[in-house]
Amino acid sequence: MTSRHPPVRDFAADFDHTDPAWVADPYPIWDDLRQRCPVAHSDRYGGAWLPVTHDLVSEVAYDHEHFTSRSVVVSERRPGPDDLPAPIGLSPPITSDPPYHSIVRRMLLPAFTPKPIVALEPFTRDLCRELLAATEGRTSFDAAADYAQHIPVRVIVRFLGFPQEDADMFRSIIRLVLEEVDLPVEERDERFTEVDAYMDAQIEDHIAHPRDDLTSFLIETEIDGHKLPVEQIRGTMILLMIAGIDTTWSSIGASLWHLAQHPEDRRRLAAEPALMSTAVEELLRAYAPVTMARLVAKDFDFHGHPFKEGDWLLLPFPAANRDPAAFEHADLVQLDRATNRHAAFGLGRHRCLGSNLARMELRIALQEWLARYPDFELSDPAAVTWSAGQVRGPRALPVTIRQNGR
Amino acid sequence: MTHASFRVHVDPDKCQGHNRCYSVSPELFELDDLGMSSEVGAGQVPAALVGQARLAVDNCPERAISLTETRQDGEGQP
Numbered sequence: 001m002t003s004r005h006p007p008v009r010d011f012a013a014d015f016d017h018t019d020p021a022w023v024a025d026p027y028p029i030w031d032d033l034r035q036r037c038p039v040a041h042s043d044r045y046g047g048a049w050l051p052v053t054h055d056l057v058s059e060v061a062y063d064h065e066h067f068t069s070r071s072v073v074v075s076e077r078r079p080g081p082d083d084l085p086a087p088i089g090l091s092p093p094i095t096s097d098p099p100y101h102s103i104v105r106r107m108l109l110p111a112f113t114p115k116p117i118v119a120l121e122p123f124t125r126d127l128c129r130e131l132l133a134a135t136e137g138r139t140s141f142d143a144a145a146d147y148a149q150h151i152p153v154r155v156i157v158r159f160l161g162f163p164q165e166d167a168d169m170f171r172s173i174i175r176l177v178l179e180e181v182d183l184p185v186e187e188r189d190e191r192f193t194e195v196d197a198y199m200d201a202q203i204e205d206h207i208a209h210p211r212d213d214l215t216s217f218l219i220e221t222e223i224d225g226h227k228l229p230v231e232q233i234r235g236t237m238i239l240l241m242i243a244g245i246d247t248t249w250s251s252i253g254a255s256l257w258h259l260a261q262h263p264e265d266r267r268r269l270a271a272e273p274a275l276m277s278t279a280v281e282e283l284l285r286a287y288a289p290v291t292m293a294r295l296v297a298k299d300f301d302f303h304g305h306p307f308k309e310g311d312w313l314l315l316p317f318p319a320a321n322r323d324p325a326a327f328e329h330a331d332l333v334q335l336d337r338a339t340n341r342h343a344a345f346g347l348g349r350h351r352c353l354g355s356n357l358a359r360m361e362l363r364i365a366l367q368e369w370l371a372r373y374p375d376f377e378l379s380d381p382a383a384v385t386w387s388a389g390q391v392r393g394p395r396a397l398p399v400t401i402r403q404n405g406r
Numbered sequence: 407m408t409h410a411s412f413r414v415h416v417d418p419d420k421c422q423g424h425n426r427c428y429s430v431s432p433e434l435f436e437l438d439d440l441g442m443s444s445e446v447g448a449g450q451v452p453a454a455l456v457g458q459a460r461l462a463v464d465n466c467p468e469r470a471i472s473l474t475e476t477r478q479d480g481e482g483q484p
Contacts (some may be wrong), residue, residue: 106440113441114425119414277429281465339464347467351422 005044005180015042015050017074017314018182019293027331032321039305045074048312049296049305052319054326054343056303060294060315061347063099066302067294067313069350071095073390074312075112075291077188091239092232094350101349104236107221108353117356120155124361127154128368136406137356140379143260143369144253144397151365152248155357156241161182161213162202169198174246177238181389199234215238222342248288248358250393251344252365257394258333258388259366260378265335269366270374279335280363285342286333290317291390292346317343318392375403412451413474414459418441420470425461427471434459443470 011029016022018065021027033040033052040050051057060067071079072094093104112115131150135141153167162170176191183191184369196281204216210216218233228236259266269275292315296307307313321342324330328339345352352358378384379398416421416427423441423464433455435443451459451473463471 109440113423113437114428115438166469281426322482338461341465341467341469345424347469348422351424351467356425 011043012037014044015031015048016044016316018388023386023392026318026392027322030316030322033317034323039303041305045076045312046078046171047308047310048074048217048314049302049307050271050314050316052316054320054323056066057315057317057320057343058347060313061292061343061350064305064349066297068097068297069095069101070097070295072293073177073181074314075188076183077185078295078310078312093236093353094243095235098349101283103223105349105353106316107223108236109165111217112353112356113132115174117147117244117360118355120159121360121364122153124151125368127151128365132368139168140398140400142397143256143376143399144394146250147243148252148256148365148393148397149249151252152245154357155361159214159244159357160214160237161206161211170241170245173198173238173241177242193296195238196234199237200230202237203230203233209215220307237371242354244354244357246391246393247289247352247384248354248361250387250391251284251287251362253394253397254287254289254392255283255362255366256399257378257384257397258287258367259370260376260397260399261332261381263375263377265333266370266374266376268335270370273367273406275335276363276367278337278340280299280341280359280366281342282333282337284337284344284359284362285321285327285337285340286391287321288321288342288344289343289391289393290352291316291318291392292348292350293390314390372404372406373401374405376401410475410477411453412456412459413449413476414445414451415463415472416445416472417450417470417472418442418444420468422468422470424467426465429450429456430461430465431458434462 005016005018008014012033032053036050038053040058042048051060093101096104113125128151131147135146153170155211157167158163173195203219206215207217215237217377218228218236221228243316294313294315296309296313297310300307309373321344322330345355376399379400383396383398384394385396387393421442425437425441427443428437434446434451436446437443459473463473
């Protein structure tokens with residue numbers, strides 16, 4: 001994706017996470033900034049900051065006094081007076097601050113514990129096998145578009161109780177929210193109106209015909225004896241959809257991208273199935289897809305930097321995961337890494353609600369892939385493209401199959 | 407003769423429900439309805455599970471888990 005912004009000359013003073021250099025390979029940029037800054041600044045997006053060490057990223061994640069989660073996607077548009085005010089935000093609980101955050105989060109947490117997620121495993125395994133079966137007979141295809149992306153879409157669609165045939169539309173919504181952050185404000189607002197209309201239709205349909213799914217669960221949920229306002233249900237549904245799809249797609253794709261280039265890792269995983277549990281964590285660490293964001297809540301001095309109320313702050317958990325001060329051989333992928341306190345799912349109160357779901361999907365997606373295609377490689381490394389914005393993963397990943405294990 | 411024994415503890419104020427400990431050792435940790443972890447029983451770690459307890463400590467992103475060595479007669483030894 002080409003950025004609508006001018007190219008970045010110096011990431012320390014003018015960073016932009018939609019810049020082609022960042023999109024292609026952000027790791028050397030973060031390594032350089034870690035040596036030089038380690039808090040970068042940019043006047044883009046109306047003013048934004050970027051800490052790149054594990055210590056600083058943790059500090060921000062735990063600080064709810066100086067930072068608000070009211071908006072967590074950096075764009076040209078900040079939340080305005082017409083938006084739901086803090087501490088609720090547009091998409092609770094990810095955009096909520098304490099104490100309201102805890103109330104909404106507690107409401108959602110039971111749906112994402114290991115028990116209900118384990119129940120989705122057979123569906124996920126069948127789905128992966130079905131997707132792989134559809135590639136039978138082809139020696140090369142796109143592992144991101146033909147495999148990885150379908151898994152989280154169909155799992156979350158089942159979870160929310162939306163029509164399976166709407167999957168393509170979901171992907172365009174996600175692109176709007178996460179990638180097209182440099183669209184003009186009016187155009188972006190107009191597109192969001194369409195998204196809201198779709199969600200409202202789903203909510204109405206679920207009110208008329210309640211079922212055993214997450215959407216009906218949200219409609220029926222009460223906080224302090226009150227049902228949730230419809231805009232909050234809508235916001236939370238959009239959040240679950242976005243948070244559950246692009247992220248996991250990215251993670252599955254990036255893991256396959258790694259395995260395509262590392263035959264020794266492929267062979268080890270095939271020979272030692274028990275290695276999968278540490279391997280999943282290590283692939284999540286090394287290729288963590290999600291960079292979060294905060295808004296500065298009040299003027300203060302952050303390690304010598306004059307943070308102003310309303311400044312954006314990018315919270316790059318993927319950069320924290322590559323910090324050599326926090327991880328030995330941080331840039332090496334070691335599938336048997338025993339000590340791994342990675343922050344792929346964030347830190348603190350906003351720890352990814354769907355982390356159990358994401359881990360399950362990644363594990364099963366890799367197991368089923370390797371069972372069918374134990375030997376494969378990139379068809380053309382130059383043809384691999386990466387998403388722009390705060391969720392990083394391969395969007396085109398042409399692979400060539402060397403061995404069919406079926 | 408006294409043997410070293412170990413006890414694990416999850417700090418409920420730090421646990422955010424990553425579930426890494428539970429995944430490493432369902433024998434030593436249990437989850438509540440919200441997915442928050444705590445040690446099973448009094449946190450006593452059988453000798454065979456000391457390795458798992460260490461792994462749980464080393465894989466908790468929030469550093470919420472502590473492993474303390476105690477003497478078998480119960481005297482604490484941090």
